[in-house]
Amino acid sequence: MTSTQARRMRRPVLQAAIDAGAKCVQADPDLFFRADGEPASTWQAQRAEAIRFCHGCPVRSACEELALRDGDGNDRIDDLVRGGRSGSELATLRVLQAQRLKAAITADEASDQEWSELATLAVELGSEARRMPTRSGGMPHQAELLSQQNERIAELAAKLAVVRTARRARTGWEVAA
Ligand code: SF4
Structure with missing residues (x-):
């Protein structure tokens, strides 16, 4: 299998793992999203609860990777939790992983x-x-x-x-x- 094929295979594998093991199928989906106009004080408590919930999820790392691939998270809009990460944490991780990927490509070259x-x-x-x-x-x-x-x-x-x-x-x- 080529590396391109492996990359193409990765997304369905991640999605299948999440479909099979996501803990949040038993949760209220609203737990992971900030409601329109929700004040920061209540959202911070809700966000912390959602992050705690994700940390007990057996597919958290697959979910985090898929969130990064999907481009979820924005360092200017604090409105979601996915894969145990807030939006700003996902945005930061995406930058860090981009640097790591670039370093890996340089090493390969x-x-x-x-x-x-x-x-x-x-x-x-x-x-x-x-x-x-x-x-x-x-x-x-x-x-x-x-x-x-x-x-x-x-x-x-x-x-x-x-x-x-x-x-x-x-x-x-x-x-x-
Ligand atoms: S890590 Fe959180 S958002 Fe992702 S599947 Fe698990 S419970 Fe759901």
């Missing part, structure tokens, strides 16, 4: 660059090792060419080791690399 560098170095090393130095020019010249080839192989192998060790350390292999 860095990883791909390393991978492509590794592949290029491995190909260069293989072709250098298979290359026969030219036999023209007599034995002294041939020895010099062989020595240059060995230096080039050692240089490529050292570069390969640096990139591979850095990659493995970053992905948790550390000294085992």
